[in-house]
Amino acid sequence: MSNFQPIGIFDSGIGGTSIWREVTALLPHENTIYLADSKNAPYGEKPANTIVEFSIKNTEYLLQQGCKLIIVACNTATTNAIELLRKKYDVPFIGIEPAIKPAALKTLTKSIGILATKGTLSSSLFSKTSIEFTSDINVIEKEGKGIVKLIESGKIHSDEMTQLLHQYLYPMLEENIDHLVLGCTHYSYLIPQIQKIIGTKVTIIDSGLAVAKQTNTILEKHKLKNSPLNNKSHQFLTNVNSIVLRNILLDVTLKYSIAETGF
Numbered sequence: 001m002s003n004f005q006p007i008g009i010f011d012s013g014i015g016g017t018s019i020w021r022e023v024t025a026l027l028p029h030e031n032t033i034y035l036a037d038s039k040n041a042p043y044g045e046k047p048a049n050t051i052v053e054f055s056i057k058n059t060e061y062l063l064q065q066g067c068k069l070i071i072v073a074c075n076t077a078t079t080n081a082i083e084l085l086r087k088k089y090d091v092p093f094i095g096i097e098p099a100i101k102p103a104a105l106k107t108l109t110k111s112i113g114i115l116a117t118k119g120t121l122s123s124s125l126f127s128k129t130s131i132e133f134t135s136d137i138n139v140i141e142k143e144g145k146g147i148v149k150l151i152e153s154g155k156i157h158s159d160e161m162t163q164l165l166h167q168y169l170y171p172m173l174e175e176n177i178d179h180l181v182l183g184c185t186h187y188s189y190l191i192p193q194i195q196k197i198i199g200t201k202v203t204i205i206d207s208g209l210a211v212a213k214q215t216n217t218i219l220e221k222h223k224l225k226n227s228p229l230n231n232k233s234h235q236f237l238t239n240v241n242s243i244v245l246r247n248i249l250l251d252v253t254l255k256y257s258i259a260e261t262g263f
Contacts, residue, residue: 008067015186016073042148044117079123098183113172116183
């Protein structure tokens with residue numbers, strides 16, 4: 001396996017680009033291929049076996065492109081499929097799951113909120129982590145139903161989004177949370193809006209930087225880091241119209257390409 005080979009990243013749409021941003025910021029010399037399975041978004045409302053099927057399909061597509069490491073930039077896919085992926089394929093995998101542990105360790109009010117998809121909240125991995133770290137803590141779980149669909153439709157700043165966020169966040173504030181865990185990579189793009197609703201006394205915990213650091217650690221462990229002397233390439237692939245993906249990347253200054261593909 002060559003160090004020049006790209007890092008593969010997949011998600012049920014555009015949300016995982018928030019992870020891509022953190023990874024490329026920390027690892028500026030790496031090549032990347034981002035796979036947006038927007039046609040099947042959101043994963044969080046689908047059965048576990050379907051999520052596993054999508055995850056296998058995405059993984060095999062990225063392996064065909066020669067990826068040396070794969071980031072499962074989707075909480076739902078991670079919590080439902082990553083154990084199987086690690087057993088089935090030889091490349092290193094890095095997953096994303098809600099950052100329950102840091103929230104549980106840092107809370108002073110002994111009350112935390114978790115905003116995630118149904119697929120994540122109902123997974124065995126989520127349940128295991130929650131039981132391990134929150135036995136003496138009040139945990140308010142809310143399924144962010146409808147949020148991913150709005151983001152994938154380019155409606156991040158819509159009235160519908162504002163209404164949903166108020167609906168999900170107010171019950172958490174009434175329970176005196178001091179930490180809010182975002183359990184879906186799509187939600188990272190809502191942080192400014194969420195902060196306006198919950199105020200500055202509630203800390204938002206996002207997994208992006210932690211994933212980037214873990215990626216760096218795994219690349220070093222396997223001696224797979226790319227040389228600064230090699231050219232950098234960033235490709236984005238989507239199986240739907242690329243307009244929303246292009247819009248979410250408008251502020252990106254790195255050179256990249258976007259293609260619509262039938263994977």
